[in-house]
Amino acid sequence: MARTPIGPLEYTRRTWMRLTLLATFVFLYAPIVTLVAFSFNDSRRNIVWRGFTTKYYEKALGNSDLIEAFVNSLTIALLSTVIATVLGALTALLLWRFRFPFKAGYEGAMALPIVIPEICMGVAMLAFFAKVGWPSGLPWPLSLSAIIIAHVSFSFPFVAVVVRARLAGFNQELAEAAQDLGASEWRVFWDVMVPFMRPGLVAGALLAFTLSLDDFVITFFTSGPDTVTFPVKVYSMVRFSVTPEVNAASTVLIVLTVVLTGIALWMQFRQEKKSS
Amino acid sequence: MSSSGTAPAANSGSPIIEVSGLCKRFGSFSAVENIDLTIGRGEFFALLGPSGCGKTTLLRMLAGLELPSDGTIRIDGQDMSFVPANKRPINMVFQSYAVFPHMSVLDNVGYGLRIDGVPGDEIRRRAEEALELVKLGGFGARRPDQLSGGQRQRVALARALVKRPKVLLLDEPLSALDAKLREAMRLELVNLQETVGITFVIVTHDQSEALSMATRIAVMNQGTVQQIAPPAELYEFPASRFVADFIGSVNLLEGRVEAASGGRIRLACPGIATPIEMEQDRLPAVGSTGWVALRPEKIDITKEPPVEAGMNTVSGKVEEITYLGETSVYHVRIAPDLPLMKVSSANLDRVTRRAFTWEDPVHLSWTSSCGVVLDR
Ligand SMILES: Nc1ncnc2c1ncn2[C@@H]1O[C@H](COP(=O)(O)OP(=O)(O)OP(=O)(O)O)[C@@H](O)[C@H]1O
Ligand SMILES: [Mg+2]
Numbered sequence: 001m002a003r004t005p006i007g008p009l010e011y012t013r014r015t016w017m018r019l020t021l022l023a024t025f026v027f028l029y030a031p032i033v034t035l036v037a038f039s040f041n042d043s044r045r046n047i048v049w050r051g052f053t054t055k056y057y058e059k060a061l062g063n064s065d066l067i068e069a070f071v072n073s074l075t076i077a078l079l080s081t082v083i084a085t086v087l088g089a090l091t092a093l094l095l096w097r098f099r100f101p102f103k104a105g106y107e108g109a110m111a112l113p114i115v116i117p118e119i120c121m122g123v124a125m126l127a128f129f130a131k132v133g134w135p136s137g138l139p140w141p142l143s144l145s146a147i148i149i150a151h152v153s154f155s156f157p158f159v160a161v162v163v164r165a166r167l168a169g170f171n172q173e174l175a176e177a178a179q180d181l182g183a184s185e186w187r188v189f190w191d192v193m194v195p196f197m198r199p200g201l202v203a204g205a206l207l208a209f210t211l212s213l214d215d216f217v218i219t220f221f222t223s224g225p226d227t228v229t230f231p232v233k234v235y236s237m238v239r240f241s242v243t244p245e246v247n248a249a250s251t252v253l254i255v256l257t258v259v260l261t262g263i264a265l266w267m268q269f270r271q272e273k274k275s276s
Numbered sequence: 277m278s279s280s281g282t283a284p285a286a287n288s289g290s291p292i293i294e295v296s297g298l299c300k301r302f303g304s305f306s307a308v309e310n311i312d313l314t315i316g317r318g319e320f321f322a323l324l325g326p327s328g329c330g331k332t333t334l335l336r337m338l339a340g341l342e343l344p345s346d347g348t349i350r351i352d353g354q355d356m357s358f359v360p361a362n363k364r365p366i367n368m369v370f371q372s373y374a375v376f377p378h379m380s381v382l383d384n385v386g387y388g389l390r391i392d393g394v395p396g397d398e399i400r401r402r403a404e405e406a407l408e409l410v411k412l413g414g415f416g417a418r419r420p421d422q423l424s425g426g427q428r429q430r431v432a433l434a435r436a437l438v439k440r441p442k443v444l445l446l447d448e449p450l451s452a453l454d455a456k457l458r459e460a461m462r463l464e465l466v467n468l469q470e471t472v473g474i475t476f477v478i479v480t481h482d483q484s485e486a487l488s489m490a491t492r493i494a495v496m497n498q499g500t501v502q503q504i505a506p507p508a509e510l511y512e513f514p515a516s517r518f519v520a521d522f523i524g525s526v527n528l529l530e531g532r533v534e535a536a537s538g539g540r541i542r543l544a545c546p547g548i549a550t551p552i553e554m555e556q557d558r559l560p561a562v563g564s565t566g567w568v569a570l571r572p573e574k575i576d577i578t579k580e581p582p583v584e585a586g587m588n589t590v591s592g593k594v595e596e597i598t599y600l601g602e603t604s605v606y607h608v609r610i611a612p613d614l615p616l617m618k619v620s621s622a623n624l625d626r627v628t629r630r631a632f633t634w635e636d637p638v639h640l641s642w643t644s645s646c647g648v649v650l651d652r
Binding site: 171178179180182183192196 | 339340341360361362363366367368370371372374376377378387388391392432435436439
């Protein structure tokens with residue numbers, strides 16, 4: 001039986017293409033698969049497979065320091081997401097709706113935190129909080145304030161960019177139609193603009209949430225001596241030895257991040273299908 | 277101008293819209309210039325003009341979506357020049373229909389009533405009534421993306437009508453529909469307007485649309501109103517060469533007015549041997565330049581010179597024939613440096629048995645009362 005010849009666009013049937021794909025997947029996912037697999041390894045050390053167990057998950061959940069760090073991380077992520085989403089959406093609206101002097105400059109400056117190396121942001125934040133004499137030793141939720149401010153500052157541009165992209169496709173006549181039917185500017189905003197922006201807001205918020213949840217560098221520089229977040233805590237545990245407990249905790253974080261990203265993509269996809 | 281065969285404007289009582297000295301400038305560009313306009317209650321008024329002439333801008337000023345640079349807009353006797361759109365008793369059907377994509381059809385139609393704080397069950401009843409009116413009964417639960425373009429337009433119509441506005445504005449409502457549907461919608465819009473009795477102001481650049489629907493038409497060009505008249509009057513008695521040319525097809529013969537008295541005008545046209553005689557109430561000044569405007573279907577084309585007396589006659593040669601189905605248009609050369617005369621004649625017989633063909637010498641004739649003499 002003669003094989004059909006490979007068409008010009010049938011890349012997936014070419015050997016070199018398949019090899020490249022395979023190599024890419026191995027490089028991308030082998031470390032993660034190893035991490036997840038070894039979180040179930042019944043051994044103190046992370047080198048040889050000694051059988052399946054879930055005891056390190058139990059141990060991780062029983063580690064009160066780790067849990068405290070996890071709660072801190074979630075609190076920071078939630079609060080900074082809310083603030084970043086509102087701030088980012090308003091920024092996007094401002095850039096979409098108005099013309100003002102140096103608008104291009106402002107737009108560039110606003111997006112700077114996306115491109116600035118995190119280490120520089122971290123150092124800058126450290127210097128800033130030291131300079132203004134940000135109080136330390138505050139009671140619990142307030143003790144996170146410096147980290148939250150830092151997180152908002154690097155995540156709101158992401159929200160702004162996403163929402164701004166969504167607004168570019170807005171039909172101004174929708175707002176005018178609402179106004180024509182009797183809606184005040186405020187009602188036009190709530191009844192027409194917000195529903196239109198919603199997919200962008202959700203995607204932006206999830207982005208901000210995941211960015212905040214796994215941020216290490218900036219948090220490391222801005223956290224005080226007695227506030228520890230999950231990534232910082234994991235780092236300090238790894239300094240002694242990489243135990244399956246660390247693997248287990250990391251796996252939980254990976255699952256959380258993947259699920260949230262999945263939700264974001266799904267909502268985006270659903271909206272696209274609706275509007276086409 | 278003339279009293280012959282024109283529909284009366286549906287004016288009863290005071291006008292619903294009075295526009296005076298209205299201007300709109302965008303920077304140094306003048307989109308609408310010094311427009312005066314009165315629209316009566318219950319009229320179906322059309323704004324007609326070429327692309328970019330300011331129709332949409334004028335309509336948006338009526339709606340309150342654009343503020344005038346100068347002049348006033350009175351709606352039902354009240355000065356509304358600077359009243360925002362949400363406080364005007366006027367609703368609009370947008371060119372893109374602007375149906376809210378995140379609301380069901382029923383919620384779309386009921387939106388205006390909800391803003392007004394009408395109780396829920398009344399919103400529902402009135403919205404369903406409005407949908408019934410535009411023949412979309414039973415579509416209430418659908419989402420806009422489950423509707424065709426024509427149905428979406430009906431939703432926009434129902435949404436605007438449900439508030440019982442004093443005036444309904446429509447910006448090129450039929451331009452996105454296909455030819456057949458457009459024709460059907462024309463009739464439907466006219467019927468709808470008669471049913472609800474609301475004043476309609478429609479923007480269009482399609483002259484046949486305006487002629488077939490409107491009670492009165494304002495022809496616009498470059499931000500100004502050229503003429504306001506009922507359709508038949510606009511077609512038979514255009515006020516300027518622009519209007520004559522924009523509405524339908526026209527032959528323009530330029531000449532010098534030799535005599536004008538007693539309702540008769542005589543023009544000497546260069547390139548044409550005998551002077552042209554026309555009848556008209558409005559007389560131009562003797563010695564001025566005038567243009568005889570003749571509709572192609574009002575000119576007779578014959579092989580022999582006409583026998584009746586008192587006809588204007590020119591002779592020429594057929595240069596071009598355009599077949600249009602029910603009619604054929606003959607393009608006749610009457611003088612070497614004059615534009616070709618267009619003469620249309622009904623195809624009563626088979627095309628193969630047509631009386632004239634290319635290069636045939638023909639005589640064109642018309643009576644003195646079937647055209648107009650224009651002075652601008
Ligand atoms: N916001 C604006 N800024 C500057 N110029 C504008 C603005 N809106 C309209 N114009 C100009 O005003 C003129 C009239 O525009 P308008 O939209 O009223 O035309 P129109 O008669 O509706 O044309 P069309 O039939 O193509 O819709 C155009 O030359 C247009 O470029
Ligand atoms: Mg327009």
